[in-house]
Amino acid sequence: MKPRRGNFFEDFRLGQLMVHATPRTLGEGDSSLYMALTGARHVLPSSRPVAHSLGYRDRPIDDLLAFHVAFGKTVPDISLNAIANLGYADVRFLLPVYAGDTLSASSEVIGLKQNTSGKSGVVWVRSTINNQNQQTVLTWVRWVMVHKQDATAPAPATHVPPLSEFVAPQALCIPPGFDASGFATIATSDGHWWDDYEPGERIDHPSGMTVEEADHMLATRLYQNNARVHFDALAMKDSQFGRRLVYGGHVMSVCRALSHDGLENALIIAAINGGNHVAPTFAGDTLYALSEVLDKWELPGRRDIGALRLRLVGVKNLPVAEVVTVRNNSGGYHAHVVLDLDYTVLIPRKSS
Amino acid sequence: MKPRRGNFFEDFRLGQLMVHATPRTLGEGDSSLYMALTGARHVLPSSRPVAHSLGYRDRPIDDLLAFHVAFGKTVPDISLNAIANLGYADVRFLLPVYAGDTLSASSEVIGLKQNTSGKSGVVWVRSTINNQNQQTVLTWVRWVMVHKQDATAPAPATHVPPLSEFVAPQALCIPPGFDASGFATIATSDGHWWDDYEPGERIDHPSGMTVEEADHMLATRLYQNNARVHFDALAMKDSQFGRRLVYGGHVMSVCRALSHDGLENALIIAAINGGNHVAPTFAGDTLYALSEVLDKWELPGRRDIGALRLRLVGVKNLPVAEVVTVRNNSGGYHAHVVLDLDYTVLIPRKSS
């Protein structure tokens, strides 16, 4: 049948391996667009000489740009019929991606659990992203709730994979050849150091960014993510929200960009530990961001760089100063929170 | 006089050759933008390794991106004073265009016919697009209705050039070195084959795309097409439609991108046989697409690839399933149809 209709819950088998279609070559144009779409200003994807000075062979593609493109590849097979993207974990950035690299994605089904309704189920996959040299550059686990097409299809054996709360410091990858010991001397060292952040610290990022329909659709198309909820205003009129939804990855990227002011030197995203897309974002919403330092770690054998585990909270239509507590005592989110992301960055140390 | 006012009907002479201004170098950034603007996901412009595996020296520029840029070059001389773009025919894609190539356009007047009103006329041109090595990469015929500036100017001899209904299979160009015999083994072979399509078959593509003012203006500016109807909301207030028109080429590209689901392996546009821009598209409209297989041809001496002649129908603000017949018995179009494009693609054969 043409076109294919994507996979339903009963189509997934534990251990099944899916090679996702259409490898995507990334280029300089993608980097420029990513800056224009999100306001990204972190130094590594911005500046070739700074990247060289830190041991890269070129300025790398922004970590989240690579993530979104790779994620988009998995949508047709994994989540085209998804009721909800429930979560992701153990997202690890293993190697830099450069302009000219081609990303190919595959996924293995690592968990299945039919819902008690019998009409849908949860699928866990481990996705693996390779470059054109068959090096794995990125990997993650995510889980989605998917419709059954045939409600009478038998339930699979329940298997829920064990998942860590966060990526352990010893599992974080530092790019080969990376050396931040000279970072103090370069023109961009005008922010703060690993040493300057303490667990429990909160940073209210000052800027806001209003999202337009054209923005988020351009971004989502750039990632070749064809989930219909982002593009089809007519179909979405009859949906719960009555309009197009902004791709959660775009919210993530805008908030990461907003977090530049106060986290200028958070050079590398090494891991995403988990994330909640707490509420939808729509065109016309203005996004703000606050960060909390969850933990800080020295890295084995490194004096030049350390890790910060951060919480990035996206807030809409309210300056973050007014968000006194992100979650209330009963665990509910503040009404304006849209994103609660737990991720780990690498940031130069002062003593270097 | 500055600025120049473009050509009026009486300025054209049969056999006249016009070299159009401003050759345009295409780059990786144009490819990225094209994906972001249209949602294009076909594999050749997306993936360098896949392009290599098929015999290309790099991933090519999307066929329609090259077409739109080339078309834009001809606007100032041919259609700045056009009342209507009446049609095009014999559009043949002769050689791949790569990032770094520069397109230069020229046109020859091959037909003239003054309207009975004496106030305007139809001009036919053959446009030829060369790359920086003076190789012709693209050619077409189009005809436009153009105002006379001076209604008393004498009518030229009427000459209407003969035009074929479609580009014959033997006139289709396969890129030099192209070989799809290994296509089955690559990660993108996850669609259908030439063998899987039959004349008369209809494919309803599932996705929709809502067009924003920013989208279509970005696209049209990228092509350096300066036709005013797309950009000047103030001037367009007094026009027939009261607002900006979406460039017909943008509609074509969005529909081609929507047609990916069901025509994943329609790798190459070899020809455009003709097209009707049936009704205008405006920002806010949601586009859908359906395809009909008009014909299928083996290609001389090729077992790896065949040709499909397709009809791509663009529909606005109505899911295509509700468009039971594109044209009614008296030849009129369904009220929601905006585009009726007749084109020919090359698509790998299963037996390869």
Place this chain on the structure above:
Amino acid sequence: MKPRRGNFFEDFRLGQLMVHATPRTLGEGDSSLYMALTGARHVLPSSRPVAHSLGYRDRPIDDLLAFHVAFGKTVPDISLNAIANLGYADVRFLLPVYAGDTLSASSEVIGLKQNTSGKSGVVWVRSTINNQNQQTVLTWVRWVMVHKQDATAPAPATHVPPLSEFVAPQALCIPPGFDASGFATIATSDGHWWDDYEPGERIDHPSGMTVEEADHMLATRLYQNNARVHFDALAMKDSQFGRRLVYGGHVMSVCRALSHDGLENALIIAAINGGNHVAPTFAGDTLYALSEVLDKWELPGRRDIGALRLRLVGVKNLPVAEVVTVRNNSGGYHAHVVLDLDYTVLIPRKSS
């Protein structure tokens, strides 16, 4: 304190040197985006073969794209707390910028004058933009009115730097190796020559361009200019104008692009002598442009190229033909004027 709050008036010292953060590598993607965002069609950034034929090693980055990116770098240190961008002068384009070049910006404080209110003051800076080879490619003076954070901070000695009304012809830089003596023979020579323009001449450019929120925000983010007035619709609701302001540089670029029709061969911006952003532009406004020839100069030792000093007037929501006088007798601007830019271009001479 994180994030940093930018500099206030009392933080500036005469002679102080600031190295601005985050060098920015420009690429082909930036050029493509710049065309798509502004409608730029001048030939040098469009066409590699034409650039080669004039002595460039590649097509250069558009002069104003380089300017805006460089300008954006200075915002966090110079104008984050600015009440007003009062003016700029002596903007000189010294060397071409190419895809792959990295721009670094620094500024020296060359003037200070506290306002009589004691609550703010004017700061003059000379900014210098170097490429990755430490060659200065661009320099300018600008002055801004900046708040004091501490009104009791003592006033600095007043120093107002002397500024010329315009960049003298002998100070204009022609790119090394530039030679336009063969310009007549190339496909783009389809405009007017230096010889064809006379001081006092006015050119009404025919096209208009409506600005969308997505456009101007994409452009301003591309330049990594993070001035909040352009992005945060919620915060701007309480501002004087009640909404986001379009970055003045975007208006400049759109007007320069509109001026292509009538100034096709104004190949190079050699200097910006000064400029008034007369009134704000908002999304939804339609921009038009007219040019006046202020002066024309031969250049020492050159027969192939001359200079035109031009006035580029941006008008919104009114065709320029209706703007009979840009300024009335008492010096006030026509109510629809948004930009009054005094700049100098290099343009081939016919006699070459």
